[in-house]
Amino acid sequence: MGFPEAATGASTALLTDHYELTMLASALSDGTADRPCVFEVFARRLPDGRRYGVVAGTGRVLDAIADFRFTDAELSQLEATAVVDDATLSWLADYSFSGDVHGYPEGELYFPGSPIMTVTGSFGEAVVLETLILSILNHDSAIASAAARMSGAAHGRPIIEMGGRRTHEYAAVAAARAAYLAGFATTSNLEAGRRYGIPTRGTVAHAFMLLHDSEEQAFRAQVDKMGADTTLLVDTYDITKGIETAVRVAGTELGAIRIDSGDVGPLARKAREQLDALGAKDTRIVVSGDLDEHAIAALRAEPVDAYGVGTSVVTGSGAPTAGMVYKLVEVDGKPVAKRSAHKESRGGRKSALRRHRETGTAVEEVIWTAASPVPERGPNDHELQIPLVRGGRTVDDLPTLDDARQRLRRALVSLPWEGLKLSHGEPAIPTVFV
Secondary structure (H helix, E strand, O other): OOOHHHHHOOOOHHHOOHHHHHHHHHHHHHOOOOOEEEEEEEEOOOOOOOOOEEOOOHHHHHHHHHHOOOOHHHHHHHHHOOOOOHHHHHHHHOOOOOOEEEEOOOOOEEOOOOOOEEEEEEHHHHHOOHHHHHHHHHHHHHHHHHHHHHHHHHOOOOEEEOOHHHOOHHHHHHHHHHHHHOOOOEEOOHHHHHHHOOOEOOOOOHHHHHHOOOHHHHHHHHHHHHOOOOEEEOOOOOHHHHHHHHHHHHOOOOOEEEEOOOOHHHHHHHHHHHHHHOOOOOOEEEEOOOOOHHHHHHOOOOOOOEEEEOHHHHOHHHOOOOOEEEEEEEEOOEEOOOOOOOOOOOOOOEEEEEEEOOOOOEEEEEEEEOOOOOOOOOOOOEEOOEEEEEOOEEOOOOOOHHHHHHHHHHHHHHOOHHHHOOOOOOOOOOEEEO
16 A cells, blocks of 8 residues: 555545645636646755665555545545535545656666656646655655665665664554665564565564573573574673573574674674684674664674664654655646745656666766757666556556665666765766756
8 A cells, every 4th residue: 555544444535735625626716727737756955965865655656646535534524624615525526546647666766856756637636646645755765765875884784674663653664665675685564574575574672581580591482482593682681691691592503693782893793703602603693773874884894794773764864854846847738837946946847867888887867858859868878767657547567666676776886986975975976957
């Protein structure tokens, strides 16, 4: 489903915004609601210092649009609160999006001005989708953009998404999906596993350790039930003693230990030495505890085998929204544009392609309108938008979540090396409007 609430049987229709229905009612009243329009989703800029953004949430948007209906319950609420008049209620009762949607596929990179999604339809049927579309894309793209930086910093070592206790319960499911898209290996969120087929992993919390009269009893209970390949949490009391006890209980075939506190770099180094000395040379070391991309990068030289990341990924690592907007750019086939200072838009429906050198390195994103000459396409260039919805129906055979993971992996490889730096900088490639 597009929104987790939909899984409970609740409609997503009232996830629209009051002001959208105000515009709809006024447009129905003056006869402009049926005018053919084009809306575009784009970001004027990337979060401060970021060098690229990752498109995520497209699949959830398409599910949400398909489910977007005003049932008797929503209509009754709108009538009781006098949000709209009877004519608008009647129009909403028959609502079903019948237009077209094009956009960047999930897992694609975006930059300032990229036409991430284009919605074509009447003003009425497109304007009521604004909050629905933006709420998904802004959240999921922010999470995926942060997660991609963390995955890059991990340099091939797996990361477990474990932020469900650090965000809204429904946002946690979407965040797990976005993090997996961006390269995380697994999630601890079981609903995300059920809904999206994401592999799930988890260990125990300190409460389990404190439940037992001794650390050894807790370890034995876990190993007896889960087998020696489990991950034992060794930092509840004393890490050195915890590792010694863990190996004594599970044997040298112990799967992994987890360190969740302290200066994890030096602790991981000492843990590796101790495990090797005890004969547990294949026992992995998992670290967690307020990690972000910078902390992960700092641990690259340490003997860490996997990371657990929670708060920083589900909050976008300091950039909890992608800052995308949904703007009207064409009415009756004619470009329209907003001129407000610092919030300007470019009129006309856009298309985009990304240019690459023969080596595969991306050099620029070229964006043009129908009124502009179509740029000559080179052998190493590719257009970025694909059809997503035609005539109100979702296009068949769209890329899957695993396809998006692979797309992002290829896209990141195509960036100039400086575009992958974690330090503040300009977008990895320039956006060129023609």
